[in-house]
Amino acid sequence: MVVVKKMPGDSDDSVIRKFIRKVVDAGIVPEAKRRQFHLKPSLAKKQKKEDARRAAKRSW
Numbered sequence: 773m774v775v776v777k778k779m780p781g782d783s784d785d786s787v788i789r790k791f792i793r794k795v796v797d798a799g800i801v802p803e804a805k806r807r808q809f810h811l812k813p814s815l816a817k818k819q820k821k822e823d824a825r826r827a828a829k830r831s832w
Contacts, residue, residue: 774798 776791778784795801811819 774800 774791774794776787776794778787782790
């Protein structure tokens with residue numbers, strides 16, 4: 773859960789920017805998109821394998 777408290781002297785815009793930054797850092801948006809539709813376990817396993825392959829390729 774992302775919590776942002778408004779400190780004295782913070783404008784509304786700066787609090788919103790802090791909130792957005794924390795949401796992005798926590799990875800909430802990609803997780804919500806991933807959970808938007810049900811994925812069969814076999815397809816999830818295949819996707820996970822493909823993601824690992826891409827990550828390994830990027831690390832070279």
